[in-house]
Amino acid sequence: MFDLQSYVTPVLDFVREHQGWAPILVFGLAFGESLALVSIFIPATALLLGIGALIEASGLPFWPIWGAAVAGAVLGDALSYWLGFHYKAHAKTLWPLSRRPDLVVRAEDFFTRYGVWGVFIGRFFGPLRAIVPLVAGIMAMGQVPFQAANVSSAAVWAFAMLAPGAAALKMLGY
Numbered sequence: 001m002f003d004l005q006s007y008v009t010p011v012l013d014f015v016r017e018h019q020g021w022a023p024i025l026v027f028g029l030a031f032g033e034s035l036a037l038v039s040i041f042i043p044a045t046a047l048l049l050g051i052g053a054l055i056e057a058s059g060l061p062f063w064p065i066w067g068a069a070v071a072g073a074v075l076g077d078a079l080s081y082w083l084g085f086h087y088k089a090h091a092k093t094l095w096p097l098s099r100r101p102d103l104v105v106r107a108e109d110f111f112t113r114y115g116v117w118g119v120f121i122g123r124f125f126g127p128l129r130a131i132v133p134l135v136a137g138i139m140a141m142g143q144v145p146f147q148a149a150n151v152s153s154a155a156v157w158a159f160a161m162l163a164p165g166a167a168a169l170k171m172l173g174y
Helices: 004-017 019-034 044-058 062-093 101-114 116-122 131-138 143-172
Strands: none
Touching: 004 019, 004 044, 019 044, 019 062, 019 143, 044 062, 044 143, 062 131, 062 143, 101 116, 101 131, 116 131, 116 143, 131 143
């Protein structure tokens, strides 16, 4: 059985003890969470929400850590897009996508239906988060519209991941 807390607690303890590493760790989490074929192994959502709370509790500056999350998310999606663009339909035959063709079909339908907005909105849907950029590359979406959606959605997503934890502690008076 998968025990999320056994992964989350040590990472949050590390951030608490080594605050200077917070931006680098957040960058890595956001990058991994946004990277096709890797994101399913990283419990980044729970970690980023917890790190958001640690930001407030420890007095860490919010905006540099937010910037690291944005940069990681942008680069993860950009690499996923490139992989799709470079490998085209062959990318769909790689593990773990080959075992979940339903996710690829859902991502293709989502992308076809919403286009550039699909890239923006897809970042906020767990299973589609890292697959939509890959599909955008496979379907040869233009680089400029993709990157516009990538950067803008990463900024909103990073705030949505970090701010709730920080705001909750602030409201509780920590």
